[in-house]
Amino acid sequence: MTTNQTASMLETLGFNTMGFETSLTNAAGLIGRITRQDRQRYTVITGLGTLRATLTTGQRFSRGKVLTPIVGDWVTLLEPSTSDGLHPIKSILPRRSQLSRRAAGDANQEQVLVANPDIVFVVSGLDQNFNVNRIERFLAVAWSCGLPAVLILSKADLCNDLDDRLIRVQSIVHGTPIYPVNMHDPKTLTGVLSHLSSGLCAALMGSSGVGKSTLLNQLLGSEHMATQPVRAFDDKGRHTTTHRELCLLPNDQGLVIDTPGMREAQIWFQEAPFQKRYGELFLTRDQCRFSDCRHLDDPGCAVRDDAMADPERRDLWQQYRRLMALKNTQ
Known part of the structure; x- marks a missing residue:
């Protein structure tokens, strides 16, 4: 496969959307994206085609913490060192999301x-x-x-x-x-x-x-x-x-x-994206009576009072309130 064909396959897989340096393709070795995981075996599409890979026992990534590769990850691979033809996963490239x-x-x-x-x-x-x-x-x-x-x-x-x-x-x-x-x-x-x-x-x-x-x-x-x-x-x-x-x-x-069906949706609450999603609700947060106002049912909450005065913002605030209640109970 030519260099142009390799680059084209990586682009199809989304490599160019990740913000990686172009020079990475030359410096990191064989790069591919995981398309399937079967326990400790992985299917990886690379610029050279579809390869089978494995995670070396005890291999560690990301500041000493064990980070398990999953479907969607970009990884670099080593050449097979055993007769099974499996490529050891050398590293996981930084996740964008x-x-x-x-x-x-x-x-x-x-x-x-x-x-x-x-x-x-x-x-x-x-x-x-x-x-x-x-x-x-x-x-x-x-x-x-x-x-x-x-x-x-x-x-x-x-x-x-x-x-x-x-x-x-x-x-x-x-x-x-x-x-x-x-x-x-x-x-x-x-x-x-x-x-x-x-x-x-x-x-x-x-x-x-x-x-x-x-x-x-x-x-x-x-x-x-x-x-x-x-x-x-x-x-x-x-x-x-x-x-x-x-x-x-x-x-x-x-x-x-x-992905397999989920019996229930358990939310992993992350403050920054969640606040961004509901950011328009908090324009009046500085007017709340208490500095530690949770913007739920707190007395003197300007965020709540402002939202209740507008039907669309009221629905958004009520959703925020429901999800915050779920956060405290799940």
């Missing part, structure tokens, strides 16, 4: 789901899976990581009250694009595709059975991910995704990472 949630059972532990996504596609069914509170929490997982989100409402063909449900979700998205889609009609995916382009990566996220793998198959134009039919008695597809996998869309339209 990551999609995280609170680890199950541990309020103080972050679980990184996907590395270096540019946007999150939250998928929720318009069938019996539809739940506005759950949708809000999934969106908040993305917002708290500083990532833009798109809400994809699947199974629109099974919904008899679409307009009513759209009104309900409009009250919680606050600028997040919404796309009702019929997985059997590719034309309904046009709006979704408008958020992707060459090198940009979207992470799919949602509950089990909402149609994430079916959506990905439609975007790919092939039956890449295994799916099973919708059950007649509850409209749910039977969940089949058991791993995370990064896929390249045809015609260089971008990249999508499919």
